[in-house]
Amino acid sequence: QKEVEQNSGPLSVPEGAIASLNCTYSDRGSQSFFWYRQYSGKSPELIMSIYSNGDKEDGRFTAQLNKASQYVSLLIRDSQPSDSATYLCAVKGGEYGNKLVFGAGTILRVKS
Amino acid sequence: DADVTQTPRNRITKTGKRIMLECSQTKGHDRMYWYRQDPGLGLRLIYYSFDVKDINKGEISDGYSVSRQAQAKFSLSLESAIPNQTALYFCATSDLAGPLDQPQHFGDGTRLSIL
Numbered sequence: 001q002k003e004v005e006q007n008s009g010p011l012s013v014p015e016g017a018i019a020s021l022n023c024t025y026s027d028r029g030s031q032s033f034f035w036y037r038q039y040s041g042k043s044p045e046l047i048m049s050i051y052s053n054g055d056k057e058d059g060r061f062t063a064q065l066n067k068a069s070q071y072v073s074l075l076i077r078d079s080q081p082s083d084s085a086t087y088l089c090a091v092k093g094g095e096y097g098n099k100l101v102f103g104a105g106t107i108l109r110v111k112s
Numbered sequence: 113d114a115d116v117t118q119t120p121r122n123r124i125t126k127t128g129k130r131i132m133l134e135c136s137q138t139k140g141h142d143r144m145y146w147y148r149q150d151p152g153l154g155l156r157l158i159y160y161s162f163d164v165k166d167i168n169k170g171e172i173s174d175g176y177s178v179s180r181q182a183q184a185k186f187s188l189s190l191e192s193a194i195p196n197q198t199a200l201y202f203c204a205t206s207d208l209a210g211p212l213d214q215p216q217h218f219g220d221g222t223r224l225s226i227l
Contacts, residue, residue: 008152034215043202043218044155088154090215098143098162099170100206100216104154 003027004091006103015112019076021087023103026070029094033065035074036088038105044088048074079110115139116219118203124225131190133222135203143206144186145216146170146178148199155202161186193226200224 004025013019021035032051036044050056050063050072062075072091076083086105092098116137125131135144146158147170157170159178167178175197179187190197200223204216 032215041200041221041223043220045218046215049215099157099160100145101157102155104152 003096003101004089004103006087006089006106008104009107010109011106012109012111013079015079015081015110017079017110019079019083019108019110021074021076021089021106021108023072023074023089024070025072025089025091025101027091027094027096028067028070030067030070030091030096031093032091033063033072034090034092034100035061035063035072036090036102037083038086038088040086076108079108081110081112084108084110116203116205116217118201118219118222120222121220122223124227125193126227127194129193129226131193131224133188133201133203133224135186135188135219137184137203137205137219139205139207139217140183141205141207141217142183143208143216144180145204145206146176146186146188147202147204148172148197149202149221150199158188158201195226198224198226 035048037047038044048063050065056063060077064073088105089103090100119134145160147155161180177189203219206216
């Protein structure tokens, strides 16, 4: 079983819609959770971090964490074509220790 | 100037050659990492270092070696390159802040092709 799983997509949403990206992880002891955005051929850039259960909002982005279900999600409101990218979920802590374990990423396409 | 600088940005070389990828950072972080990225596989950790005297193997260290020359410099070597090491390589840094450490900051990547 892959440690951090994401649907590879592509996830296609119309401009202005809400994009919902999901991630599950296998280690219940995980403590830190991150979402990175990566444009094609570029380096990942951090867009959200979340450490406790519940929702965390930052502008158009909301991260949601449910440790009991081992599930973390990213919602993008009012999606824009510039949001089209690969979104990487990453998990740290527990058996992963100080290593950041990445999912394979979900491709998001926002159609204008 | 970029906080995390990788050189070279692109490299094409032949099977069997020795290659060194370099990474330097101005963020003052103690922790440095090397990842490779392949299509559909996400980022996989090769080696990481928590300080100058600390080197640790990651998920896919075979065929690679590293050197932490200083707090700011962390080099990755392929002793005898093979075609399946063709990938995009990223260096990253992080800083520990309490029990929930800070996320990692990435360089712009090195695109390596081995023929």
